[in-house]
Amino acid sequence: MAHLQRRLAGLDGVMQRLTAEIDRICTMSDRIQASGEVGHWQMSLVSHRVGKCLTYYDMGSTRGRVELHSSLSAIVYRHVAPRGSNLGFQGRYALLEDFMQNFYIEVINAFRREHELPEDYTPRTRLELAEYMAFSEQYAKRRISLRGSQSQQLIVLRAQAFSRRQPAETSVDMTLVSEGAKTEAAEAHSRSSVVQQVREKMMADADDPGDGVMRDRVINTLVEYLKAQNQPDCVDYLALKLQDCSAAEIDDILGLSARERDYLQQRFKYHIEKFSQQHEWELVHQWLGANLEAHLGMTPTEWADFLVTLPTDHRRFLTLKQTQPAISDEAIAQTLGWTPKKVQRSWTKVLKQAWNYRNQARGSEAS
Template identity: 45%
Template sequence: MLTASQHEAIRQSEEATFQLVFDELRHSTSASEQNCQDVATRLSAEVARTCTQSERIRSSGKLEAWATELARHRLKQCLDYYQLGSLRGRVELHGTLSAIVYRYISPSHTQSSYQARVLLIEDFLQTFYAEALNALRREAELSATYSPKTLLEVSEYMSFTERYGKRRISLPRGRSQQLIILRAQTFSKQQPPETSIDMDRAAEGTMSDSDTHRDDASVGQVREQIVSQEPDPGADLLRQTVIRELIAYLDEQEQSLCADYFVLRLQDLPTHEIETILSITPRQRDYLQQRFRYHLTRFALSHHWELVHEWLEVDLDRNLGLTPSQWEELHEKMSSEQVELLTLKCQKLPDSEISRRLGCTPSQLKKRWFKLLKYVWELRNQP
């Protein structure tokens, strides 16, 4: 039971956190004042509930400090998703939750392909997103038909969903577990054996998407790696870095539509859904895809070639991913100038020094290295 002084402290802290969140939302977003006020009210009420329910916070004697810290954490989450936007925010949330439940959702042992697991995770998360929305409606005392509409409301929902999934649920013998893991374990146990077979067949169908066949070797390998969701923490961190850098590169090139297309492809949506979301015709989508492939190639083989090659484990320390026979073939077909360029690159010399030794400008060096890397990728991916 709360004492009268604790009730008063919580009330005052809720007012203070509301003002903190409201002021920051007004400063950091373009949402309307009413929209900011509504979201700030819900976030501050959530903080107050947490403080009320936590015996550790109530007995700490530092209720106001706890409330401020919790409010800042929720505010940062919400603004992070707001800055990402609805499409990229969805990818970030989906990736975060997928990484948590990956090991807890598995198909039948007879059909344990990676693609089958990914499709099961997709199925599970769609259900979990609906559960999180219902939880937000219930806890924030919203109507049963409430659905986030503005970017700020969508950001609030995504940040709430992340926190909801990570809530610790008490278990017997003093143990606890994250809510989303408990849901994933239950979901996995409920899957009938034939489900995994259907998933594998569906996966085979998705791989025959017509535009995938037209990708060249380098673009195909980059895209295949980007859309994978292997659970290795180190590999996932590098993958997320590549995704962020590619989106930033597309934005720098003023290719925001390509960035949106890339985000939708990350979700493995069929082409007709992508066309609907982007409000483009099939012909426009085909042109957009070609433009994206062009920029992806430039990104992978020129602007961020070291990052991409390290991520794909085909960097210079690994002979650019070539087999011994391919490495020998490469040296046989390279000109003396290309051999010297590759040698200097393998020595990890800065481009300024390599340009000086080869007697070329930085721009010329970049073009020569791009041409060489492109040939290496074709050689590495040939049948």
């Protein structure tokens, strides 16, 4: 570490910038301030930011740059050309490289500006490069508010603006347009409430810095879960859905037939539900503002009505789950005379019932 500490912009500089960024996020985030757990959030944010930095540090300069460039290029590949253009790979690739060069200039200027660095600052050490590459990824993926409570990643908006400056072509594949509309409608109809709510939240506005961090954490954890389940197709599908690709575009990119896509959607739905209601239920429900302390996202009236629908043993089970300080599942099993496996099964069942009840209640209010 000695060679890093010779310069302020080495280890000390990186730590100072990291500390300032965490303080800024925690101060600006209404959600974090209202949580009463600012210290917990600070530690979580530090872990997230340091983890990103170390990932690029371990990859080194060359591999890190390649990985970053590949990741960002994949996000904007379909956005850099004018809509309806018939550009082949070479033409689109040339536009992509032009766009990325311009975007990297924007990123280094943003890095200097946000960290109040000199205009000629350039990362030089391996640690500084790792910090800068982590910032580049985070900056590119920042979500910008749009009309209608929608948002989009900053790099996508930049690519779309870039494409509008290119000569437009008039040819449009009407078959693709019509097929996309039909398949999207069918997909929306078949999507479960769990999948729909999780995906909408992933695509939703993230003005609050704390929400943005939680969103990234959930997505990263979901990707790791899908990889652990040996579901690379589901990882690809998730990435494309987060880019708001139509069903027809997904078919084309992944080389799927309609039947293969239907099968992939069913697998994706299964794993999303398992992830949300079993594997990482606490993380997902905290992110949705529906953790146990918040009555699983229900109002007091909804919660009271929901409890009435449960059998007596499940109501007692919920009471034990809400006990503070929290008691272990093993202790709950012993109290109720259940096996630990029954505790897990019952909890998954209660979560699913609560999810459905909450959505039905909100749906009836809307109608």
